[in-house]
Amino acid sequence: MLERPDGRRLQLWLAAAGLFLAALDTYAVVTLLPQMLSAVEVPVNRLEAATPILTGFLAGYVVAMPLLGAFSDARGRLPAYAVAVLVFAAGSTLTALAPGLGGLVTGRVLQGLGGGALVPLSLALAADIYPAGRRTLPLGVVAAVQEAGSVVGPVYGAALAAAFGSWRAVFWLNLPLGALVLLGLWAAQRGSHTEQGGPAAAPGASAAPVGAAARAMPRSGQVDWASASLLGLGLALLVFALYPDDPQQRPVNSLAVPLLIAGLLLLAAFGWRQARRLSPLIAPELLRSPAFMGSLGANLIAGAGLMVALVDVPVLARGVFDLDTLHSGLLLVRLLFGLPVGALIGGWLGGRIGRRWTAASGLALAAGAFGLMSGWGVHQLASAAVPATLELFLCGLGFGLVIAPLSAAVLDLAPAGQHGLASSLVVLARTLGMVIGLASLTAFGLSRFQRIIVDRHCDSISSSGGLRAQLNAFEDCVRGALLQEYREVFLVVAGLCLLGALLAVATLGANRPEPLAEPHAAARA
Known part of the structure; x- marks a missing residue:
């Protein structure tokens, strides 16, 4: 090159x-x-x-x-x-x-x-x-x-x-x-x-291949503001609907129903406009590509899993490990450190062993870390602090590994003149996954925690040691209920990440079933 x-x-x-x-x-x-x-x-x-x-x-x-x-x-x-x-x-x-x-x-x-x-x-x-x-x-x-x-x-x-x-x-x-x-x-x-001895190429066109593929660049230079606005506003309303405005009371926004309806109507209008335009905002060939859809799906799953970790680790630290806000944040940093390291390694590995195996390995690594974290005990940080730190780091490392290969899978398929929109779709999928993960986690937490409290009879604990002993017994019961809830959440997310790994293996290694309208960069397995 x-x-x-x-x-x-x-x-x-x-x-x-x-x-x-x-x-x-x-x-x-x-x-x-x-x-x-x-x-x-x-x-x-x-x-x-x-x-x-x-x-x-x-x-x-x-x-x-x-x-x-x-x-x-x-x-x-x-x-x-x-x-x-x-x-x-x-x-x-x-x-x-x-x-x-x-x-x-x-x-x-x-x-x-x-x-x-x-x-x-x-x-x-x-x-x-x-x-x-x-x-x-x-x-x-x-x-x-x-x-x-x-x-x-x-x-x-x-x-x-x-x-x-x-x-x-x-x-x-x-x-x-x-x-x-x-x-x-x-x-x-x-x-x-x-350096080039003339006007610099338009940034959006710098890597366009010579010949037929160059025709994939926008010919008129016009922006389809209507389609982009319908897509962006529709997704934003879905975000508002799914983001809980009071997590202690409900898993979604109090206006979730009207917001969802409005968002879906805007997305339906986007789909209607997309189907009728000669030059739709998103190339139909991309939507028919298994690698494109598989990459977006894996990004959605990765976003959901990452959000669970970002929310649950600090809450677990405060509610079960009895850490203050500062030390709860420091516990989360052990996971966050893995993200940039994983992103770098994922970029390097993706060019050597291929996007499919790099992305699948990242999601499988995150799944394994969640599986290990589901076995944590109340005294985990006191009895096994080093393994806990390693598991958190590996979880972040896994989520970092998937970023570059999943992004490259979409950008390699997209026409050279649609790199901006294609990269937007990659980040949107991850962001929506995070919002869906937060809403699902809140919904599960609200219902499951109350059920565990009832099953453990925490509200009917009695003690012969007086009020103080009874209060300590109640706190231990609640702490155990929280720990059980988070163990179950971690196991569910481990399964979800394994599903994402399988999706990456099944879709990112396959060539496009039919050629795109214009020649594009070939997808590497």
Whole structure:
């Protein structure tokens, strides 16, 4: 393969730096949320009031992906990336200035709109620069940069807030950092222009093959805003419907039914428009590809499994292991460390043993880790801290392994002119899986925990040792009920991850059943 101009590779790593900034901001909120709520006069004992802050960001995240992904396919990656950074900066400004909860929610929605687009745009830029069969490692590096933000973000947020004396400083700092990223991208694009002796190719078209495949690029440069909006808004409404606004009371939003109906209607309208357009937003050939659908399905499963780990590990630490908030977070970090490491290894392995076996191995590894975690006892951290740490790390490692091969499977199948939209669909599948996993976990937890409490007769415990002894016996009973619930959840998720591994083996190794309308990069087993 001929080496790509250094300027284009520099653009990719600068784009990854912007992605890291957005990931830092996303996870910094984990530690900043109590301070943010206090500043807008929301009591700490009403943390359910923070739900709009979280769902607003997530909804913006989902809406932005198909919109800016399609925009980047038509107008170029860097213009779309610049728009995303500017929207993210505007959201950061509103969040930093927010006088009340409404301002916080508005700012976080805009941050989600901008930050959410940076993930697929960075993946698409990597796919533009590196050809099929050689892009798995760059995709793994981009994914590792994003996942590293999940590890550093909480500490970054807490450290900056302490250093500057205010949580608002974290969001103000996004402005100069975002400006530096944009300035660097502009300089790199100018350098690429000079190296090539003429106008730089449109970012969306840089890796388009010569000949017939080049015709797969958008001919008119027009964006199908209607289709992208229907898809993004429909999925965002589903996210709102499935995200529990009060997890202690119900597994989904209190307005789940109307939100689901509205979301499904918008998605039906998208399908109707997709079927009647000569140039639909998503190529029909992709939807008929087993590798494409299998990759999205495996991503959905990986997202659901990861969300269970992200939610259950801290709750298990507090409710069963009796750790405080800080040490519960540190326990989760052991899992989070595995994500960027796995993303890097998955990118490297995917180019050597193939996407199918790399993705399947990652999901199988996560399944094995969940299986081992289902055997944890009340005194696990005291009696077997090292094995517990290893199991958490392996769980994160497994979920990291799947990112690059599953992304490459979709991007290698997609036309060169649809890398932006294709990468958006990859990230959307993972995000929707996380939301579905959260809703399912909440529903199961609410019902199963109460049933276990009844079966164990925790509410009728008596003791001859007095009130204190009776209280201790009740706490032990509840702790045992929690542990049993989480053991069952981990076993279910282990089975789900094994199903995802089988799906990867069955679909990612197969060639397309029929050729696409235009020649595309061949999928590697």
